[in-house]
Amino acid sequence: MVFMDFSWVAERTTTWDAIGLVAYALLIALLETLGVFIVVALLGLLLPANWASEKRTALVGVLFLILSLWAMIGQLYFVSGYSLPPEILKRLGQSGHPVRILLSILTPLVALSLAMPVWSILRSDKAVRMSRQIFERLTVPSLFYLFFDLLGILIVFIRSMLA
């Protein structure tokens, strides 16, 4: 999403400043990731100690992944400029409580999307193994992400030295 703003910044200042914007955004993203990781790790401490580590990892990992996916869907809704059909918007407006109605639809949906994988992991070893495979496949893009984060840190450092 930061790349959508790249040209806007480059037009008004310089390309180096636009690269700086990306670098700072990556650094902030890294800090956010670390923050979420700490929260997730602490949540893991709440799980029963007698559970296998694989099960604990799968459970917490799936929760984190699904919540992130929902957050991304929320972002994409605005980025794409998509809007609900006019008839639905009209009905929501006429109801007098559009936010409540939306929450009452979305909350069970989100809850269901969390409950089903959690239930599967608690009940099925196969689900645990599937989760592990998903996380292993996500390792590669994570490494790319870490590489760019480190590059971002380097650029931030260079900019501070040159300023």
Next chain:
Amino acid sequence: MKRSLSRREVLKLFAALPAGVILPRLIQSSDFSLQSQLPQNVIIVVFDALSAKNISLYGYPRRTMPNLERIAERGIVYHNHYAGGNFTTPGVASLLTGTYPWTHRAIGLGTTIIKAKAQHNLFHAFAGYYRLAYSHNNFVNSLLRQIRDDVDYIKRQKDLFVSNPLAFDRLFPLDNDIASVAWERSVKKGADGYSYSLFLSEIYEKYAQRQMRDLRDLFPRGITRIGEDDYFLLEQAIDWVSLQVSRATRPFIGYFHFLPPHRPYCPRREYVGAFDNDTVGSFEKPKHIFNQSGNENPISLKYQANQRKWYDEFILYADAELGRLYNSLQANGVLENTWFIFTSDHGEMFERGIFGHRTPALFQPVVHIPLVIVPPGQRERRDVYPSTSAVDLLPTLLHITGQPPAEWTEGRILPPFAEPSPERSVYAVEAKYSNPVAPLSPASVMLVKGKYKLTYYFDYEQLRPDASLFELYDLEGDPEELRDLKASEPRVFNWLKEELLEKLWAADLPYRS
């Protein structure tokens, strides 16, 4: 019985003659302190979007600026002063460069002066001074950043905002500009509804709301802000200016640009409702071709009057802070050797279906702005009525402080520091959707000459199938600009039209291939 003068008395008389010739000149020059031994400081205070139409000093029936009236009692009041453009970027660029928008080409929203002209600015001209600046307004900060090599100290915009301890950008003071943009885009959901971060924005929002709770009581219409949630307190900025100029290296020139009374109109609690019981209303003017209200939802007179009342309340609040600043500068002796200038960058409209200043129109409310100059030591008010322009401020300041003149400026030295020129031409330009390195199109240009005002709008969608629209008004006989005279005064119209088109052609010449 008359007695003839004695020889002694005649000699005394002849001895007094030279003093009688020299002394008045010394007194006159000390009124403007042109002969002062000490170089004089300059303070320029700009209130954003302040229209002369809404100021009591200029005849507005609501007493919106009693403090400015008080300050003007020792100053020079310019009654027909015009902005360079109808929004901040061209307006401020004209003030800072002494050139019109068709020259400096800072004509788009948040854009900067064309590179070749960037060094032609006020701060560069005052190279021997300590030069400092602050602005609430992002567009002004874009301009200041462009010319930062000519400014000794630019106070960071956010330093005088209501602080948010979570601000990550404070960790990078040396690269704060880009760090703060990245931080904001990461955590603040702007008008587009999203931020870069997935989770941080929620935390930030909750924390910021808690910070603001105490201030919300003081500002019932919302805390003064830029955009969605960059909150600031005018009081804080005024206090900073007062402190800064009392400590600044002498001589100094300071440019201080405050956002009020730019919308949103958020006065402090005691000013809300200040004009509720007056009888000042609105009268209907014909909807203009650039009106912002659709035919399905015409804007009512009542709504229009209410918006104007809110704006006037905001001006009243800002005026109180102006008064506080002036009192403080007076009390600590800064004004004894300082020229105090008060002005605006552009105005604001509440008529003809046009609200605010984001419009192609160049009616008086958006281009007629205040200017009060208070020379050090002046005791009486003076009034100047010939038309003047924001581009005149730079050459005037150079002249009155004894600096070398700026050859590049299109402005003139203001009266009474030079002879007034009632028939001089004053211009304004609006061209925010034009390419700055091409002939202006679409654009609005204005010429004020004597009592006449000619406006030329061209190449706008709204004008189709015609390519252009001219409007001619007699500002003395018709200050509300209700009667278009181009049909009834063809000679005047053709004379002014020829001048305006020639001027525009000359300005566009470097950009014609």
